Amino acid sequence: MINPLIKAIDEILPQTQCTKCGYDNCLSYANAIVNDKESINRCPPGGDHTIKKISKILNKEFIALDSSRGSPEIFNVASIDEEKCIGCTICIAECPTDAILGANKRMHIIITDYCTGCGLCVDKCPVSCINLENINRKWTKKHADLSRSRYNNKLIRMKKNFQQQSLMKNKLLKD
Structure with missing residues (x-):
C-alpha cells in the first residue's frame, strides 16, 4: 500500500518521467520528497505551479524552481x-x-x-x-494520467520480459 502523502504528491507531478529531478520517475521523486526530505523544487516540467501545490500539501514554504534542473518548459x-x-x-x-x-x-x-x-x-x-x-x-491531468499508466504498463512488460528471458536462460543451462 502506497503512503497517501506520496500518492498525493505523485498525483500533482506532471508524470513526464523525464528524470530531470534526479530520480528515475515521478513516483520515486514523490517518495524522496516524503521519506528522504528531498527538496520540493526539482521538477522543471511542473514549474512553480507544481511546487506551490506540493508546498501546500506538506505545509512548507514555497521555494522557486531549482534552475540547475532546467527551466520550466513548454x-x-x-x-x-x-x-x-x-x-x-x-x-x-x-x-x-x-x-x-x-x-x-x-x-x-x-x-x-x-x-x-x-x-x-x-x-x-x-x-x-x-x-x-x-x-x-497545454499539459493536463488527463495527459499526466495517461503517461503514468503507459509508464507503469511499460515497467510491467519489461519485468515480464526479463522473467521470461531468465526462465529460458535457466532452461538452456539445464539442457
Missing part, C-alpha cells in the same frame, strides 16, 4: 527526421511511455498523444534525428 513533442533515422531502436528503449514505434533498421515514428516531451530519446539518439517541437500543447 510541453514539447518529439519528432523524427525520416531522412536521418537509421532504425537503431535506442529511442524506443529510452521512451518511458512507449510513444515511439518502429522496428530495427526501419524508420521510427512518434505517437504525439503519448509523447511527454521528456527529451530522453533526443539525448540518446546516435544520429541526432530527433528534435523536440513546440506544438502549443
Whole structure:
C-alpha cells in the first residue's frame, strides 16, 4: 500500500518521467520528497505551479524552481527526421511511455498523444534525428494520467520480459 502523502504528491507531478529531478520517475521523486526530505523544487516540467501545490500539501514554504534542473518548459513533442533515422531502436528503449514505434533498421515514428516531451530519446539518439517541437500543447491531468499508466504498463512488460528471458536462460543451462 502506497503512503497517501506520496500518492498525493505523485498525483500533482506532471508524470513526464523525464528524470530531470534526479530520480528515475515521478513516483520515486514523490517518495524522496516524503521519506528522504528531498527538496520540493526539482521538477522543471511542473514549474512553480507544481511546487506551490506540493508546498501546500506538506505545509512548507514555497521555494522557486531549482534552475540547475532546467527551466520550466513548454510541453514539447518529439519528432523524427525520416531522412536521418537509421532504425537503431535506442529511442524506443529510452521512451518511458512507449510513444515511439518502429522496428530495427526501419524508420521510427512518434505517437504525439503519448509523447511527454521528456527529451530522453533526443539525448540518446546516435544520429541526432530527433528534435523536440513546440506544438502549443497545454499539459493536463488527463495527459499526466495517461503517461503514468503507459509508464507503469511499460515497467510491467519489461519485468515480464526479463522473467521470461531468465526462465529460458535457466532452461538452456539445464539442457
